[in-house]
Amino acid sequence: DVMKELLGLKDLEKKVKSLLPVEEVIIVAGDSDLSPWVKKEMGRACVACMKEKLSDQSIVAVTGGTTMAAVADMMMPDPKQHGILFVPARGGLGEHVENQANTICAKMAEKATGNYRLLHVPDHLSQEAYQSLIEEPAVKEVLQLIKSSNIVVHGIGDAITMAERRKTSREDMEKIKQRHAVAEAFGYYFNQAGEVVHKVQTIGIQLEDIKRVQHVIAVAGGASKAKAIKAYMKQAPRSILITDEGAARALTGEP
Numbered sequence: 001d002v003m004k005e006l007l008g009l010k011d012l013e014k015k016v017k018s019l020l021p022v023e024e025v026i027i028v029a030g031d032s033d034l035s036p037w038v039k040k041e042m043g044r045a046c047v048a049c050m051k052e053k054l055s056d057q058s059i060v061a062v063t064g065g066t067t068m069a070a071v072a073d074m075m076m077p078d079p080k081q082h083g084i085l086f087v088p089a090r091g092g093l094g095e096h097v098e099n100q101a102n103t104i105c106a107k108m109a110e111k112a113t114g115n116y117r118l119l120h121v122p123d124h125l126s127q128e129a130y131q132s133l134i135e136e137p138a139v140k141e142v143l144q145l146i147k148s149s150n151i152v153v154h155g156i157g158d159a160i161t162m163a164e165r166r167k168t169s170r171e172d173m174e175k176i177k178q179r180h181a182v183a184e185a186f187g188y189y190f191n192q193a194g195e196v197v198h199k200v201q202t203i204g205i206q207l208e209d210i211k212r213v214q215h216v217i218a219v220a221g222g223a224s225k226a227k228a229i230k231a232y233m234k235q236a237p238r239s240i241l242i243t244d245e246g247a248a249r250a251l252t253g254e255p
C-alpha cells in the first residue's frame with residue numbers, strides 16, 4: 001500500500017526476507033519497545049494475515065504473551081468464516097493469567113465469534129503428573145485438536161526476559177544462562193544458532209509438530225527482540241514473520 005511505499009517499509013520487508021529463512025515478512029511502522037500502539041498495529045497486521053489463511057473449520061493454535069494479547073485485542077468477526085476453533089498451543093508456562101495462552105485463546109474466539117477449547121494443566125508438572133495427565137480423556141481430546149491445527153500463531157521473546165517473567169526455577173535459570181539462550185517461543189529456549197537448549201515441561205504442541213502445520217505466523221517486534229527473532233528463525237519451520245520497523249532495522253543493521 002501507499003503508506004508502506006512512502007515509509008520504505010516494502011524495501012525493508014525485502015531486506016529482512018533476504019536475511020532470514022522465512023516465507024513472508026510483514027513490517028509495521030514504529031518500534032513497539034518505544035510505543036505501545038505499535039504492538040496493536042502488529043496485532044492488526046496479524047489479524048489481516050490470519051483472515052487470508054483461515055477457512056471454515058480451521059483450527060487455530062495460539063500461544064501466550066503480550067504480543068499475542070494484542071492480536072486478540074484486534075480480532076474481529078468475519079461473516080465468511082464460521083466454525084473456527086481456537087485452542088492454546090501449549091499448557092501453562094508460568095505466565096500471569098492475562099498472558100496465558102488459555103486466556104488469549106478464549107478472548108480471540110469471543111472476538112472472532114468462534115469456538116474455543118482450553119487446556120487445564122498446571123504450570124510445573126512432574127514427570128509422573130505429566131504421564132497421567134496426557135492419559136486423561138478430556139486432555140487427550142484437546143491435545144488431538146491442537147495436533148490437528150492448520151494455523152499456529154505465536155510470539156517470540158528474548159530468553160532472559162521471558163525466563164525472568166515466568167516463575168522459572170533457579171536451576172532452570174542457570175541452565176538457560178549457561179547455555180546462552182537468546183530466544184524463546186512456545187516454552188522452548190534457543191541459542192544463537194537456533195538450537196533448543198531448554199524446554200518448559202508442559203503438554204501441547206511440540207516443535208516437531210509445528211513443521212507439519214500449514215501456516216505458522218510469528219509475531220514479534222521491538223529492537224530488543226532482533227537477536228531473538230534472528231536466532232529463532234535459523235532453524236524454525238518456515239513462517240510468516242510479522243514484526244515492526246524497530247526490530248527490522250536492528251536486524252538489517254540499518255539506522
Ligand code: G3H
Nearest residue numbers: 064065066067155156157
Ligand atoms: O510467549 C511469549 C512470547 O515468547 C513473548 O512474549 O509478546 O510478551 O513479548 P511477549
